[in-house]
Amino acid sequence: MNLLLLLPALLLMGLVFVWPMLRYGWLSFHADSVLTGLNPVPNGGANWVRLLDDQRFWQDTLQTTRFAGVSVGLELLLALAIALLLDQRWRGRGMVRALALLPWALPTTMMALGWRWIFNTPYGPIERLTQMLGLGPLNLLSTPMWTWLVTVLADVWKTTPFIALLLLAGLQTIPEDLYSAFRLEGGRPVQALTSITLPLLMPYVLIALLFRGAQAFGVFDLIQVLTGGGPAGSTESVALYAYLNAMRFLDFGYSATAMLAGFLLLSLTMLILAMLLRLSGLIKPVQP
Amino acid sequence: MVVRRRLIAFGLGLLLLAGVVWGGQQQVQSVTILMPAPYADATATLVDRFNADHRGQIHLSVSRGPLETESISDLAISSLLLGSPPFDALLVDVTWLPKYVAAGWLEPLEPWFDAADEQELVAGARLGNRVNGSLYRWPLGADVGLLYWRTDLMADPPTTPDELAAVVSKLQLNGQAPQGFVWQGRQYEGLSCDFVEMLQAFGGSWFNAATGEPSLDSAAARQTATWMKSLINDGISPRAVTNYAESESLQAFKAGDAALMRNWPYAWAELQGDNSAVKGRIGVTTMVALPGETPAATLGSWGLSMLRDTPHPAATAEAIRYLTSQEAQRERFLNQGYTPTSQALFRDPELVERSAVLPQLEEALANAVPRPMSPLYAQMSDLLQRQLSGILTENLDPDAGMAQAQESTLTLFRSAGGSA
Incomplete structure (x- = not known):
């Protein structure tokens, strides 16, 4: 009976998740490119051999991981501060809460286009400002380091509200009594933060980390619109590389291999992260 | 009675409408061609004239695609x-054709373009249009890599790698042309184009068509990579060249800071502008080559290809022919500076008067690779x-690379x- 009730959900999962993954796995052992007339032809493990040797894929993996790590880290810190602020009672809080969500509500492509114009050389406002200060053109979007920072900034700006919202929901589940009791015992506010708020908020932090980590690792639209992966491939993500293999190089077999490898690497990272967190005692196994 | 009459009238009207639609389809065939925006703009007046000439038969419209090459692909x-x-039809870059x-996706053009048409093309424009022996692309403009040199700094351009290094070192010692020889060293397609030219100059090739295998570890290829690295290590080219694309090279050369530049034909017009420090002091030739080797010029260029699924192949071919006719080429050259593809136009007095380098361009096109x-x-x-x-910017050994x-x-x- 239990299983029967689960069936619709399982079917849906199978249709939109398991089946495409299996299909990717199957395709990754086939050559499916213009050379085969866009038909799948078994090629042993040639795609995987190529992947191991493919500097571009590994560079992209490193870049994507670095992007995801730094953006999500910054987002967590900022979101925590924002959530704590929005949890306090003050005049106009409702309005600020609504406003704070605005970046999250904007479509990524539109805001990426906006950032691209803001950092444009020589017409964007940032370059105008630096030129007025006599710093000369910075060419922000043609220097790898700066361009990378711009992508991080754009991601942080857009998705911090999402984490802030999650954390705010978490803050509101912490009973007020705990704080009252703590104050009665003579605890200081900073101690309240470290011994009540943060530990009780931890499950929410982890959920945010998981959601955003996976999402940031799969970043595509932001990079595609903001930088196109450039300059010289320095901001290319794994998802963008897989897209290029399929849509520009017409190599669907290898595209599936790159996508699947990215997924496996991400799953592995998440698994290790979860195990480390459990070992450190930050989260406890769920009690049935 | 009234109802029946109305029904008949309605039926007749419907028949008439169908007739008009059917007749319209019979008569006016609409042809759409996708091009990058600059090309679309450069052909706008031609398209208007084509439509006036073919009123009631063919209606041609050109879709303005994105500006960037990759985006339109x-x-x-x-x-x-x-x-x-x-x-x-599509405007296709020379490197996309085999993939398409x-x-x-493409329809061979043989029924509409024959060997006589191809013979009229300048040597370089005949290349890059055939795949497996069939004609799939008709060139809209010719484009090859060139070596620009300063006529005020040297009597003749260098012809070998050693001569190039010698003339540049001497000028640099005199404090003239501190940037020496500028080219495209950034990690992008331009670097491959420069490499193809230099590789040929050392007697090598990237891909061995006979064996179907690459030949990048040949002695010539290793020598080429070593030479490119030495250009930077010996200061013949500035270290910044490893981040140069076409525009950066042009900027350095236009400012008078370089003695030699590898670039495409479009640079000529830029260098003759009033804001150019080297106006009237520029010559054009092909890339240097080892003694005994033929100098090479990497083939660029866009051309028109017909899609296999087009319902109007004949009308599409007519449009392609019109947009690539000698008259169209002349117009595009005089108004926008696009290099023509017809052999005859390279000796045309009116065109040569506009750009004195046309004969040298023809020579370079004869060496197109x-x-x-x-x-x-x-x-x-x-x-x-x-x-x-990696070889140019890091300490990667050319042989290993x-x-x-x-x-x-x-x-x-x-x-x-x-x-x-």
């Missing part, structure tokens, strides 16, 4: 993969650029389904 491929694209043909005509070209180029960039490029290319072929 993405747009075209997305619609081709989905089937029934809204275009009848292998995917089965296409990049490998492989459906996997984009990936091959990426693998090569990566190694070359080229061996790696060879190995990675072979792996690519194996994974994509056999040899190219």
Whole structure:
């Protein structure tokens, strides 16, 4: 009976998740490119051999991981501060809460286009400002380091509200009594933060980390619109590389291999992260 | 009674409407061509004239695609993969053609263009249009890599790698032309184009069409990479060249800071502008080559290809012919500076008067070398650029880098389904 009730959900999962993954796995052992007339032809493990040797894929993996790590880290810190602020009672809080969500509500492509114009050389406002200060053109979007920072900034700006919202929901589940009791015992506010708020908020932090980590690792639209992966491939993500293999190089077999490898690497990272967190005692196994 | 009459009238009206629609389809065939925006703009007046000439028969419209080469390729491929694209013809870059043909998207042009038409083209424009012996592309403009030199700094341009290094060192010692020889060393397609020219100059080739295998670990290829690295290490080219694309090279040369520049024909007009420090002091030739080797010029250029699914092949061919006619070429050259493709125009007095380098361009076009005509070209180029960039900017040994490029290319072929 239990299983029967689960069936619709399982079917849906199978249709939109398991089946495409299996299909990717199957395709990754086939050559499916213009050379085969866009038909799948078994090629042993040639795609995987190529992947191991493919500097571009590994560079992209490193870049994507670095992007995801730094953006999500910054987002967590900022979101925590924002959530704590929005949890306090003050005049106009409702309005600020609504406003704070605005970046999250904007479509990524539109805001990426906006950032691209803001950092444009020589017409964007940032370059105008630096030129007025006599710093000369910075060419922000043609220097790898700066361009990378711009992508991080754009991601942080857009998705911090999402984490802030999650954390705010978490803050509101912490009973007020705990704080009252703590104050009665003579605890200081900073101690309240470290011994009540943060530990009780931890499950929410982890959920945010998981959601955003996976999402940031799969970043595509932001990079595609903001930088196109450039300059010289320095901001290319794994998802963008897989897209290029399929849509520009017409190599669907290898595209599936790159996508699947990215997924496996991400799953592995998440698994290790979860195990480390459990070992450190930050989260406890769920009690049935 | 009234109802019946109305019914009859309605039926007659419907019949009439169908007739008009059917007749319209019979008469006016609409042809759509996708081009990058600058090309679309450059052909706008021609399109208007074509439509006036073909009123009631063919209506041609040109879709303004994205400006960037890669974006327009993405747009075209997305619609081709989905089937029934809204275009009848495409403007295709020379490096895309084998991929589009292998995917089965293009229609051969032989029924409409014959050997006599091809004979009228200048040598370089005849290349890069055929795949597996069939004609799939008709060139809209000619484009090859050139060596620009300063007529005020040297009597004759260098012809060998050693001469190049010698003349540049001497000028640099005198404090003239501190940037020496500028080219495209950034990790992008331009680096592959420069490499193809220099490789040919050392007697090598990227891809051996006879064996279907790359030859990037040949002695000539290793020598070429070593020479490119030495240009930077010996200061013949500034270290910044490893981040130069066409525009950066042009900027340095236009300011009078360089003695030699590798670039495309478009640079000529830029260098003759009033804001150019070297106006009237420029000559054009081909890339240097080892004594006994033929100098080479990498083939660029866009051309028109017909899509296999077009419902109006004859009308599309008519449009392609019109847009690439001698008259059209003349107009595009005089108004926008696009290099013509017809042999005859390179000696045309009116055109030569406008640009004195046309005869040299014709010479360079005679030495045009296409990049490998492989459906996997984009990936091959990426693998090569990566190694070359490593050789130029990091301490990667040229021999090791080229061996790696060879190995990675072979792996690519194996994974994509056999040899190219």
